[in-house]
Amino acid sequence: MASYEEDLRYLKEKVDYGADFIITRLFFQPATFIKFESDCRSIGIQCRIIPGIFPIQAYASLKNIVRLAKLDVPEEILACIEPIKYNGEAIRNFGVQKCVDLCRTLLDSGKIHGLHFYTLNREYATIEILRKLDRCVRPKSYVHRTSNCEEFPNGRWGLSFAPSFGVLTDYHLFYIKIDATRDALLDEWGHELADKQDVRRMFACYIADEKNGRVKIVHHFPWKDEDISPETNFIHDHLIKYNRKGILTISSQPAVNGKSSTDSIFGRGIKKWLCLSKKFFTSEKKIPALRTVLKKFPGVNYHFVNKSGEVNETSTEGEQPIALIWGVFAENMSRTTFLNVDDTKAGMEDLDKEKINKLIQDASKNSKFFKQQQRREEDNRRRIEVKLSKIKSFTPFQIEQAEKSVDRYLAQLDKTRDLSRTFCHIDMDAFYAAVEMRDNPALQHVPMAVGGESMLSTSNYLARQFGVRAAMPGFIARHLCPNLVIVRCDFEKYRADSVKVIEYDENYGSCGLDEAFADLTNHLQIRTNFSEQQRTFPKEENSTETITFGMTAEEVVQEMRHRIHLATRLTASAGIACNMRLAKLCSDINKPNGQYQLESNVEVILNFIRNMPIRKIKGIGKVTALHLESLEIQTVNDIYLKRGILKLIEYPTTFDFLMRVSNGCGSTTIEHDDLQKSVGHETTFNSVRDSSQLISLCRDLAKKTVDELISHCLLCKRVTLKIKTVNFENLTRSKTLSSYTDSLNVIADKAVALLKHELDQDIELPALRLMGVRVADLKMKSSDLPILQFFSKKSTTTINENVHDVIEDIDNVDEDEEEEREKDENENEEFLSMENSHLGGCDSKLTHQDDEDSNSSTTACPVCQKLLLGDNEKINKHIDLCLNGEMVRTTIKEENRRTSPQTKMNKRIQLTQSKSTPPKKRQKRKSDATPQRAHGIDNYFFKTESK
Numbered sequence: 043m044a045s046y047e048e049d050l051r052y053l054k055e056k057v058d059y060g061a062d063f064i065i066t067r068l069f070f071q072p073a074t075f076i077k078f079e080s081d082c083r084s085i086g087i088q089c090r091i092i093p094g095i096f097p098i099q100a101y102a103s104l105k106n107i108v109r110l111a112k113l114d115v116p117e118e119i120l121a122c123i124e125p126i127k128y129n130g131e132a133i134r135n136f137g138v139q140k141c142v143d144l145c146r147t148l149l150d151s152g153k154i155h156g157l158h159f160y161t162l163n164r165e166y167a168t169i170e171i172l173r174k175l176d177r178c179v180r181p182k183s184y185v186h187r188t189s190n191c192e193e194f195p196n197g198r199w200g201l202s203f204a205p206s207f208g209v210l211t212d213y214h215l216f217y218i219k220i221d222a223t224r225d226a227l228l229d230e231w232g233h234e235l236a237d238k239q240d241v242r243r244m245f246a247c248y249i250a251d252e253k254n255g256r257v258k259i260v261h262h263f264p265w266k267d268e269d270i271s272p273e274t275n276f277i278h279d280h281l282i283k284y285n286r287k288g289i290l291t292i293s294s295q296p297a298v299n300g301k302s303s304t305d306s307i308f309g310r311g312i313k314k315w316l317c318l319s320k321k322f323f324t325s326e327k328k329i330p331a332l333r334t335v336l337k338k339f340p341g342v343n344y345h346f347v348n349k350s351g352e353v354n355e356t357s358t359e360g361e362q363p364i365a366l367i368w369g370v371f372a373e374n375m376s377r378t379t380f381l382n383v384d385d386t387k388a389g390m391e392d393l394d395k396e397k398i399n400k401l402i403q404d405a406s407k408n409s410k411f412f413k414q415q416q417r418r419e420e421d422n423r424r425r426i427e428v429k430l431s432k433i434k435s436f437t438p439f440q441i442e443q444a445e446k447s448v449d450r451y452l453a454q455l456d457k458t459r460d461l462s463r464t465f466c467h468i469d470m471d472a473f474y475a476a477v478e479m480r481d482n483p484a485l486q487h488v489p490m491a492v493g494g495e496s497m498l499s500t501s502n503y504l505a506r507q508f509g510v511r512a513a514m515p516g517f518i519a520r521h522l523c524p525n526l527v528i529v530r531c532d533f534e535k536y537r538a539d540s541v542k543v544i545e546y547d548e549n550y551g552s553c554g555l556d557e558a559f560a561d562l563t564n565h566l567q568i569r570t571n572f573s574e575q576q577r578t579f580p581k582e583e584n585s586t587e588t589i590t591f592g593m594t595a596e597e598v599v600q601e602m603r604h605r606i607h608l609a610t611r612l613t614a615s616a617g618i619a620c621n622m623r624l625a626k627l628c629s630d631i632n633k634p635n636g637q638y639q640l641e642s643n644v645e646v647i648l649n650f651i652r653n654m655p656i657r658k659i660k661g662i663g664k665v666t667a668l669h670l671e672s673l674e675i676q677t678v679n680d681i682y683l684k685r686g687i688l689k690l691i692e693y694p695t696t697f698d699f700l701m702r703v704s705n706g707c708g709s710t711t712i713e714h715d716d717l718q719k720s721v722g723h724e725t726t727f728n729s730v731r732d733s734s735q736l737i738s739l740c741r742d743l744a745k746k747t748v749d750e751l752i753s754h755c756l757l758c759k760r761v762t763l764k765i766k767t768v769n770f771e772n773l774t775r776s777k778t779l780s781s782y783t784d785s786l787n788v789i790a791d792k793a794v795a796l797l798k799h800e801l802d803q804d805i806e807l808p809a810l811r812l813m814g815v816r817v818a819d820l821k822m823k824s825s826d827l828p829i830l831q832f833f834s835k836k837s838t839t840t841i842n843e844n845v846h847d848v849i850e851d852i853d854n855v856d857e858d859e860e861e862e863r864e865k866d867e868n869e870n871e872e873f874l875s876m877e878n879s880h881l882g883g884c885d886s887k888l889t890h891q892d893d894e895d896s897n898s899s900t901t902a903c904p905v906c907q908k909l910l911l912g913d914n915e916k917i918n919k920h921i922d923l924c925l926n927g928e929m930v931r932t933t934i935k936e937e938n939r940r941t942s943p944q945t946k947m948n949k950r951i952q953l954t955q956s957k958s959t960p961p962k963k964r965q966k967r968k969s970d971a972t973p974q975r976a977h978g979i980d981n982y983f984f985k986t987e988s989k
Contacts (some may be wrong), residue, residue, distance in 0.1 A: 050085060057087050064089060065158045068096035068107065070116050070140075072147040079153055093148055096160045097167040098137030101127040131424075138167050142174045149175075230260045238288065238325070245285040249278065289324045289332075326353060422665060426672045429691055433673075436690055445686035452685075452705055460620065460710045461642040464562045464595050467617045467625035468602065471634035473556030475502040476612050477539055478529045490527040491519060496726065499531055503634065539610050557629075559622050559712055560602075562595055569593055577601070583608055596639050603637065623708025624651070626660060647706040652679035659703055666696075678704050721750050721758070724814025729768050731809040733801050740797050743815040744790035751789075751817060757782035758817035761789055763796040766812035773800060782821060789817060 053064070064082070069075055075093045082091060098104050101123065108115055119140070126132040148154050159168045231244055247253065247260040281291060324332070329346050336344050336357070345356040470476065474492040479485045479502060489505035491498045495516035508523035520526055533555075540555040574590055579601070581587040591601040599616045606614050613635035617628025620642040627650075631638035640650055655677055656662050656670055675684055682704040688697055702708070723746040730736055740763070751758060762776040775796045779788065793815045 050081060053082070054085055054087055057089055062089055064091045066091065066094045067111055068094050068113070068160060070113075070119055070144075072144055072151070075148060076151060076153065090155060092156045092158045093154055094158050094160060095141055095145060095171075097141045097171060098123070099134050099167050101133055103162070134167060138170050138174070141167075141171045145171065145175055227262060230262060242286055242288055242290065245290045246282050249281050249285065288328060329353075329355070422668055426669055429669065430672060432691055433687055436687070440690065441686040443686075444689040448685040448689050448701065452701060455701065455705055455707060456644075459644070459705075459707060461644075462563070463620055463710050464566060464642075465619060465622050465625040465710070466560045466562050466595070466599050466602070467622065467629040468558055468560065468599075468606075469615050469617075469626075469629045469633070470556040470606075471613045471615055472500055472502050473539075473612070474500045474531065474536055475505075477536055478532075480611050481535075482529075485527060485529070488527055489523050489525060490529060491516070492529050492531055494528065494530060498528070539612065559625065561712055562598055562618075566593070566595060566598065569598065579604060580608065583611075596637070599637050599639075603635075620647075621706075621708035621710050622712070623660070623703070624706060625708075627651070627654065627658065630658070644706075651703070651706040652677065652682065654678045656681070661699060661703075720762075720816050720818040720820070721747055721754065721756065722762070722814055722816025723747050723750070724764060724812060724816075726766075726812045727810075729809040729811055733798075736797060736801070736810060736813070737794055739813055740794050740815060741790050743813060744793045745786060747815050747817055748784060748786045748789055751784050751820075755823045756820045757784050757823050758789070759783075759819040759821075760817060761792040761796070762814075762816045762818060763793050763800075764812070764814035764816065765797070765800065765810050767808040768811050769808050771808075775800065776818075778819070784823065789815075 057064070064087070066075060066078065079091050096107065098119075104115070104123070107113075122136060123133065126136065145157055148157075159171075161168050244260060248262075252260070284291065326348065332344070332346075333355075336342055343357050347354050475490060478490070478492060485502075487504075489502065489508060489510065491501035491505050491510055493499040493516060498510070498512055498514050498516055498519055500512045501510045501519070505519075505523055505526060508526070510519040510523050510526060516528055519528070536555050570593060572593075577592070578588050578590045581589050589604065591597045591604075595618050599618055603614050603616060606612065615629050615633040615635060616637040617625045617631065618637065618639035619625040619628050620640075624640055624647065628638040628640050640647065656675060657667050659678065662670070670681070673684055673687065675681055681688065681700050685701065685704070688700055692700065723743050725739075725743065727739070730739070759779050759782045760776055761779065762774060764772070764774045766772050777792055777796060779792065783789065797813075
């Protein structure tokens with residue numbers, strides 16, 4: 043890398059070739075620039091040198107810029123930022139003041155004649171810096187001295203330095219980001235405003251969405267492009283009354299709303315209050331009356347000011363902030379939407395959401411869980427505010443161009459649509475609860491749930507009528523339904539029933555224990571050759587009456603559901619469509635114990651998907667829904683209508699996902715991720731703060747993890763520690779090892795080191811309630827499992843022994859992953875397509891081939907157990923894709939070099955029907971009467987005469 047001196051010489055060459063000025067990259071201390079300027083002059087650089095100023099506005103952007111620029115942040119700045127790194131407003135204020143001090147020092151040095159600001163499209167901080175340096179044109183309005191939309195509450199009327207805060211003749215009255223002509227707006231507002239009453243009436247009509255006294259409803263207003271925000275509805279009637287009396291105001295969501303009255307920036311120090319700021323226009327003649335009324339409310343601050351600054355009266359002293367406190371808002375503003383009931387689950391229709399939400403809030407109020415949800419919601423509110431602010435900067439032309447771009451993209455997407463396939467999504471009805479009710483009939487007629495006091499996995503349909511659902515803490519559920527019976531999870535029992543259900547298709551895709559996809563396309567063609575006997579089954583268990591199913595997809599799925607009921611005495615719902623996303627949505631239409639088929643027609647598909655609420659879409663959880671709802675997106679059709687804005691503000695991956703959803707597109711390929719990505723164990727416990735106890739627990743978890751790692755003949759190279767505090771804050775820390783290992787000492791020591799680092803780094807770290815140790819970046823331990831064994835002629839016994847060693851537990855759904863899925867906290871929300879479905883239940887048992895195939899050379903894939911026919915080249919390719927390991931690829935190449943092409947073509951791995959003795963753990967699972975999976979959906983439907 044070039045030295046500082048070499049960089050200077052290279053810079054001198056560029057100046058000698060004709061450069062007129064130099065703009066430096068960002069720096070943090072005046073001395074850095076002064077030294078650079080002096081060094082440049084000393085080697086003969088005489089052109090202007092302009093300092094590049096970068097205002098710190100966010101912790102994340104600072105980290106990225108510093109990394110890209112390869113700079114070191116001074117320790118004194120890091121010390122100031124660290125305590126406030128998650129407080130965007132505080133960071134912004136710090137960054138502004140730091141830049142002001144930096145610029146003043148540089149300007150006072152007399153060595154510069156200008157400043158260059160790196161705004162990165164965030165001009166507000168730069169403008170504030172220039173104001174404080176007295177280098178900014180002062181607006182005609184005085185309002186900026188009291189507030190700013192970004193830095194302090196200012197409603198939604200635009201920035202305080204915008205012309206709308208000065209003389210109205212200077213304001214572009216008709217520039218609104220909607221498709222409305224000047225004449226249309228004048229029809230709404232009235233071509234002539236004869237007196238003050240006309241003005242008051244316009245404000246009131248806008249809030250009430252009423253006609254303006256003529257024929258036009260007032261939908262738009264010069265200071266507000268969008269509709270009245272939902273939170274304003276709390277004081278809707280009051281606003282109308284105030285406007286008619288001459289206190290003109292139209293919105294109610296400044297940055298201060300919902301802040302604690304003890305907040306260091308916005309509060310007044312009075313406990314148990316929440317702040318709400320309200321700004322309004324009114325006549326100076328009303329000030330005496332307002333002053334008299336407001337003096338009766340000592341908890342309310344006020345500030346009267348006119349545009350020229352001649353009127354400037356406040357009830358506060360010194361630098362105290364102005365925040366209007368409305369006591370009536372305390373209950374409403376303290377609620378968190380993260381805890382509101384989600385009624386999109388089947389069986390939760392027609393609930394009294396308002397009543398249930400209030401019960402949830404009351405049950406969780408003041409709990410650590412509630413406070414954590416409040417912090418999460420506050421973070422999301424800040425992000426939403428940034429997003430909405432960005433949207434305001436877009437012109438109608440930009441949005442129109444974005445929409446045209448999206449339309450072209452959707453046209454291309456439509457060309458890839460495949461309507462020829464038929465997919466089925468099977469979803470067991472309240473699976474865990476149904477298993478428990480089947481085994482204990484006393485639970486069938488009472489509201490019950492499966493899980494624990496900390497979190498529920500599911501609930502039956504009776505409990506759902508009370509608002510009880512999965513991913514809800516048990517203590518909240520009991521508050522909603524005092525008679526609720528909670529049964530602890532028994533995953534071994536659920537897995538046993540799951541295997542009976544998921545035995546259809548060699549190419550099935552499991553989403554967990556209770557749901558799976560199946561591609562029926564090929565089976566529907568083969569089914570035409572089925573005899574009536576093959577399609578006939580008992581109506582009920584041990585019944586002599588029979589039922590015969592037909593040839594259509596509808597009847598195929600009916601047969602599936604019927605046979606599931608015969609085998610498990612459980613009901614399942616199903617959806618049938620041309621892709622996996624639509625099939626999953628269809629399975630929810632006629633729940634419970636029903637099915638729905640969507641016609642493979644583009645118009646029908648679009649009508650179906652566009653009317654769907656966004657919360658019904660897999661991949662749109664609470665957080666994403668909150669962001670979309672802030673853009674007034676409630677349905678999939680709204681996603682399409684807002685496609686231009688979404689194109690401009692969303693990340694490409696998120697945007698692509700949303701457009702595919704709006705177009706009804708989904709995966710038509712069931713792909714498996716057969717290689718285990720990680721091994722780990724975690725546990726919850728009562729509050730523990732003692733470090734020695736935590737370290738001991740960490741070592742125990744590491745030992746369990748290593749034992750499982752060794753049982754799979756795997757090595758790892760990455761160790762991850764997961765902890766959760768009693769405040770429900772999650773922390774995950776990882777460390778890469780120097781080499782692959784399965785050593786308990788190495789892995790346990792690394793996990794403990796990660797834990798100690800967190801305990802030492804944060805002496806105020808709250809007590810813990812959960813800990814997990816997980817290892818990843820796995821590969822096979824070659825000394826225990828030579829890959830070449832799979833490519834030479836061996837007896838079935840040898841192959842099976844190796845298979846069982848490698849994938850002893852691959853048919854088990856990882857309990858940790860299952861619990862995370864059931865929690866449904868949507869923190870990840872990476873379900874952007876169905877292409878990466880979890881395996882979730884791959885059975886390692888071998889399959890009997892039909893007699894006609896007995897002479898063919900076959901083997902079973904050691905990972906997915908799919909029966910493979912053909913030469914080594916095809917077998918090698920399949921296993922390579924399954925394992926996807928670097929060692930596999932290297933070994934295969936080595937084998938290919940030692941074997942001639944002809945030998946490879948003729949080589950076969952013979953498979954007989956003899957079986958090895960499974961390990962004890964697998965024998966135990968077999969003793970639980972888990973049946974052998976019939977690989978191939980046609981094998982599932984095919985019945986021999988002996989049946």
